[in-house]
Amino acid sequence: MAKKPPIAPASEDAAEDQVAAPAAPGRFHGSTLAGADFDDVDLRGARFHNVALTKAELDDVDLRGARFHNVALTKAELDDVDLRDARLHNATLAGASLDDISLAGARVDNADAAATHWSDVSLRRARFEGSDLRDVEIVGCTIEGLTIDGVRIDRLLEEAKARSSATSAPEATGKEATPGRKKPRRPAPLK
Numbered sequence: 001m002a003k004k005p006p007i008a009p010a011s012e013d014a015a016e017d018q019v020a021a022p023a024a025p026g027r028f029h030g031s032t033l034a035g036a037d038f039d040d041v042d043l044r045g046a047r048f049h050n051v052a053l054t055k056a057e058l059d060d061v062d063l064r065g066a067r068f069h070n071v072a073l074t075k076a077e078l079d080d081v082d083l084r085d086a087r088l089h090n091a092t093l094a095g096a097s098l099d100d101i102s103l104a105g106a107r108v109d110n111a112d113a114a115a116t117h118w119s120d121v122s123l124r125r126a127r128f129e130g131s132d133l134r135d136v137e138i139v140g141c142t143i144e145g146l147t148i149d150g151v152r153i154d155r156l157l158e159e160a161k162a163r164s165s166a167t168s169a170p171e172a173t174g175k176e177a178t179p180g181r182k183k184p185r186r187p188a189p190l191k
Helices: 153-167
Strands: 027-029 037-042 047-052 057-062 067-072 077-082 087-089 097-102 107-109 117-122 127-129 137-139
Touching: none
Parallel strands: 027 047, 037 057, 047 067, 057 077, 067 087, 077 097, 087 107, 097 117, 107 127, 117 137
Antiparallel strands: none
């Protein structure tokens, strides 16, 4: 058997994004990876099709450009996961926890994300269509350009906040007398 050459250490000045991508993107098809633990893994461009990742833990995982089709991430914990430009179709995230995640430029359609908790998530240019987002809790997230069913959510929130501050100003109810004004006299009845 031929001896393999030693792996050269990475240059100390190499930028983080310049690290070489895996030779071929990972492909996961029809797999049950329930409770799996992915830690510090580069899965850029990976394909997940008919995969169960229920209660899986993904920590410091690079999934830029990954494709998820018919994937269950129910009650999964995602921390420091890069999903920029990823595509999620028929994905179930119900009850999942997403912390320090980038979904910038991601396309999510026909997904179940009910009762998920999102903290410190970037949703710039993300697009959600036909997805269940009931009871989603979003805290400290960047949402510039977030579009759901064709509606820019960041603009919608800005308008709602503006309306809220405009209507919170005290208004006269008409029941209180205005200071400095006398009651108008009624004209005497004609005889």
